[in-house]
Amino acid sequence: MRVSVIGTGYLGAVHAACMAEIGHEVLGVDADPEKVAGLADGRAPFYEPGFDELLSRMVRSGRLRFGTSLAEAAESGDIHFICVGTPQMPDTGAADMSLVDSVIDELAPQLRRGCLVVGKSTVPVGTAERLRARIAELAPVGVAADLAWNPEFLSEGTAIKDTLQPDRLVVGTATAMADAVLRMVYAPILVSGTPYVSTDLHTAELVKVSANAMLATKISFINAIADICDAVDADVVTLAEAIGLDSRIGPSSLAAGLGFGGGCLSKDIRALKARAEELGVIDSLNFLREIDELNIRRRRRTVDVARTLVDGSFADRNVAVLGVAFKPNTDDVRDSPALSVAVRIRHEGATVRVHDPEAASNARELFPDLDYATEPEKACEGADVVLHLTEWAQYQAIDPAYLASVVRQPRIVDARNVLPLDRWRSAGWTIRGLGRAAS
Numbered sequence: 001m002r003v004s005v006i007g008t009g010y011l012g013a014v015h016a017a018c019m020a021e022i023g024h025e026v027l028g029v030d031a032d033p034e035k036v037a038g039l040a041d042g043r044a045p046f047y048e049p050g051f052d053e054l055l056s057r058m059v060r061s062g063r064l065r066f067g068t069s070l071a072e073a074a075e076s077g078d079i080h081f082i083c084v085g086t087p088q089m090p091d092t093g094a095a096d097m098s099l100v101d102s103v104i105d106e107l108a109p110q111l112r113r114g115c116l117v118v119g120k121s122t123v124p125v126g127t128a129e130r131l132r133a134r135i136a137e138l139a140p141v142g143v144a145a146d147l148a149w150n151p152e153f154l155s156e157g158t159a160i161k162d163t164l165q166p167d168r169l170v171v172g173t174a175t176a177m178a179d180a181v182l183r184m185v186y187a188p189i190l191v192s193g194t195p196y197v198s199t200d201l202h203t204a205e206l207v208k209v210s211a212n213a214m215l216a217t218k219i220s221f222i223n224a225i226a227d228i229c230d231a232v233d234a235d236v237v238t239l240a241e242a243i244g245l246d247s248r249i250g251p252s253s254l255a256a257g258l259g260f261g262g263g264c265l266s267k268d269i270r271a272l273k274a275r276a277e278e279l280g281v282i283d284s285l286n287f288l289r290e291i292d293e294l295n296i297r298r299r300r301r302t303v304d305v306a307r308t309l310v311d312g313s314f315a316d317r318n319v320a321v322l323g324v325a326f327k328p329n330t331d332d333v334r335d336s337p338a339l340s341v342a343v344r345i346r347h348e349g350a351t352v353r354v355h356d357p358e359a360a361s362n363a364r365e366l367f368p369d370l371d372y373a374t375e376p377e378k379a380c381e382g383a384d385v386v387l388h389l390t391e392w393a394q395y396q397a398i399d400p401a402y403l404a405s406v407v408r409q410p411r412i413v414d415a416r417n418v419l420p421l422d423r424w425r426s427a428g429w430t431i432r433g434l435g436r437a438a439s
């Protein structure tokens with residue numbers, strides 16, 4: 001099928017390449033001409049494992065092209081996936097719908113042939129119904145241009161696998177025809193038995209934000225328990241393993257530590273709260289404020305723990321930070337808890353030297369006054385304390401005995417609770433986790 005993907009950021013670029021991989025003719029459209037030029041050349045605009053190879057292979061195959069023209073998309077596409085951003089509004093926390101709205105307002109008047117517009121961006125419930133009416137009003141082809149919502153659940157770091165072998169596909173439609181078209185689009189994925197949840201527009205929109213609210217709640221829950229563990233010298237890692245073995249609970253999203261960040265979870269729970277307020281059901285969703293605050297407090301808590309290791313003050317201290325991406329296997333630093341910790345400590349007077357295998361240049365663009373090192377050991381040279389903030393596998397492979405020889409003081413905060421405490425302690429380190437026994 002002829003597919004266009006509008007908005008080729010972290011979600012759209014991967015979606016476009018994966019649609020080409022399963023056999024469609026794909027045109028990726030983005031408003032950023034520089035990004036488009038790079039993609040058309042087979043150069044990924046961000047780090048995602050396996051994406052460079054997939055992108056260049058699909059571009060070479062001729063099934064994947066990129067451009068900036070919505071007119072070209074409207075003319076050639078049977079399916080138009082909308083993948084532009086829905087960032088947080090600074091004042092209300094609601095989702096800023098201006099990018100999605102402007103794409104629809106520009107695309108719809110150019111729709112002269114029957115097609116299906118498919119929203120993938122994460123949006124407040126009610127958006128799809130509103131946009132479907134808008135397309136019917138603006139499109140020359142009228143109701144032959146339909147709209148469906150197909151929320152995306154991929155995680156950065158595993159985006160290709162999550163797209164080609166998702167846990168499930170969720171599709172909200174208003175007509176049987178739209179549902180049939182999406183079953184055709186995804187046929188090569190469905191053939192391997194991927195669950196396909198077919199529902200109405202409102203439910204599909206809500207599935208996405210509810211899933212993110214559930215993940216955020218689980219993470220903040222275990223972080224709340226980490227604080228109790230800290231108060232009594234219990235170990236939250238063992239505790240999480242034990243409760244995760246309960247099949248009713250499951251082990252995922254129970255890693256206590258510095259908490260969540262990135263371009264999705266925080267903004268999505270704030271947007272859900274804002275929408276609940278508009279719908280008059282905020283009493284039922286108020287707990288999300290506490291989930292959000294608990295998560296933000298993890299950043300302060302990490303700074304506090306680190307400060308105790310440098311005798312109460314960061315002034316004139318050297319602090320090494322390992323990891324600034326919001327999680328491993330991405331270069332995304334949007335709302336990164338690690339970067340937030342690094343910047344707070346810098347503001348308290350420390351010299352902060354940062355390492356990240358992929359996210360350093362994105363971080364440097366936002367915070368040029370942090371120091372950036374090309375190797376973890378360089379970041380740690382002469383450090384009074386080391387902060388392990390993003391759990392890249394390479395940090396877990398560091399030899400603590402060697403690292404002890406480059407720092408000024410062998411003191412480390414493992415804010416992701418993944419380093420083996422005994423190994424680091426026997427190499428002479430004072431190591432503190434979050435919710436792990438201090439002694």
Ligand code: NAD
Binds near residue numbers: 102
């Ligand atoms: P992003 O900012 O990386 O990408 C958005 C892209 O849209 C950018 O390249 C931007 O230039 C482009 N764009 C903006 N206006 C445009 C226009 N008028 N025409 C064409 N292109 C335009 O954002 P993202 O992380 O890819 O997220 C996009 C949406 O997907 C959001 O709603 C997000 O919540 C949702 N989502 C993201 C992820 C993820 O892991 N990143 C996962 C699931 C859902």
